[in-house]
Amino acid sequence: MLVSLIGFVAMFTSAISLLPQIYRTYQTRSAKDLSPAMLWNLWICSISWVLYGLLIEAAAIWMTNILMTLFSSTLLVLSRRYRVRD
Helix, strand or coil: CHHHHHHHHHHHHHHHCCHHHHHHHHHHCCCCCCCHHHHHHHHHHHHHHHHHHHHCCCHHHHHHHHHHHHHHHHHHHHHHHHHCCC
């Protein structure tokens, strides 16, 4: 049970970790402080974890990283859209 609780906490906190940055970027309409290299690295990392989770049939890994991929994709889109204005 403790292992499941730790896994749930890790899954939840990982999944929501980018939400404050997404909100801030959208709210300020600015991406000048976001590193494109970091965003692309995060996106590639998330895709890799999804594939790995699917291959080893670990739902917690692939489900978490599908969200991370969506959130990092959102930040990439916002970064591209708002960087032009900065």
